Amino acid sequence: MPHHRSLHTTLDQLYASRSQQHLANDPLSFCHRYHDPADQEVAALIAAVFAYGSVKVIKGSLFRIFSSMGDSPTGFVDDFDPKKQRQLCSGFKHRFNNENDLAALFWAIRLMRQQCGSIEGFFSQFHKADAVTVEQGLNGFCSAVLGLDYQPVFGKSGLTRESSFRFLFPAPAGGSACKRLCMFLRWVVRPADGIDLGLWHQVHPAQLIIPVDRHIERIGRMLGLTSRQTPDWRMATEITAALRLFDPQDPVKYDFSLCHLGISEGCNGTRSACCQTCPVAQHCSTV
Incomplete structure (x- = not known):
């Protein structure tokens, strides 16, 4: 070079x-609203997957989402009931995604936390400590998230092939740059330095893309x-x-x-x- x-x-x-x-002009700023690492982790995934479009539009969508979640994102998703609390998502629209996708995201995070205790625990099922990069982990993670049971959100048909929710979890196997998920991983994996959060310990910064x-x-x-x-x-x-x-x-x-x-x-x-x-x-x- x-x-x-x-x-x-x-x-x-x-x-x-x-x-x-610069941080104030970045979706990562929403994660810094919280002090509990679990809240930061949940906020990070939500903020990252909707980080597409103009900064103004992204910040507007995230402001609405986090305003509806109260003081604890983890408490909110852990108790989220798609049938009883669907009205909290009503009218949500962020470019390609709608209120059903937001409800599905809340539900997915609830299931990940129920199964593995955290989003890191869920991701780590598919990531090898000696992997060169996070590619294999991302492929497994995205496939598993899309494979969760979404009938409580979408009804008997579950998650269809045409669902716009799939847009939130693209995988390297499909050729996607996976910008938003790679950004999420940067936020939670890199050491806390005033910008990134340093929440995860099962993935090494050297493996990030x-x-x-x-x-x-x-x-x-x-x-x-x-x-x-x-x-x-x-x-x-x-x-x-x-x-x-x-x-x-x-x-x-x-x-x-x-x-x-x-x-x-x-x-x-x-x-x-x-x-x-x-x-x-x-x-x-x-x-």
Whole structure:
């Protein structure tokens, strides 16, 4: 990789400069409302799976969801009854997903916690400690979540092939970059550092794959971290492999600060005023 040492230094400086202002403009901020690790874990999965679309729309949807859940997300999902409490989801709409999908998500988390004590426990059934990445774990996790009994939510037909709920749990096996689930894993696996939460201990940060949103897709190409054009699982692993050269034990630590060059700082992939103050401009192919 060209300018390897110089880019490494720049990325480490960028990581060190992360701000609470950026966090406030991120769905992860909703998890920081809670102090109990169990509440943070439940909030993290909910916030991550609905983290698609514009930041404004995402934050609006999450504000509504967490307002309805009260002070304890775990207490809410552990007691959630799709028949008695369906009205709490009534009218919910987030782009492709609706009130039925929200109820199904609450129900899925309740079942995961009932079966394994936590979402981590449920995920860890499919993840091997010596795995190179989380790919196998994600494949098993998504398949198992979609295989739960959703009759209490959807009726006798259960979860159909056409259900929009499936959109919330894509798997690497289908080629998806799994951006939202990789983001969830980053939040809960990486050490608590004021941004990420450091909740899980069965998955190592070295096994994480970077969440490829449109910002990471674009910035990854501009920095020479990937040559691929399609934001799929192969791009995600390629960018992660490039970042692993800088930090083999924690390659995804750069994700938050890189993606907020786009989310919060206005980078859109073209030469603009923000390039003049951008910390990675010297390495960028557009400058």
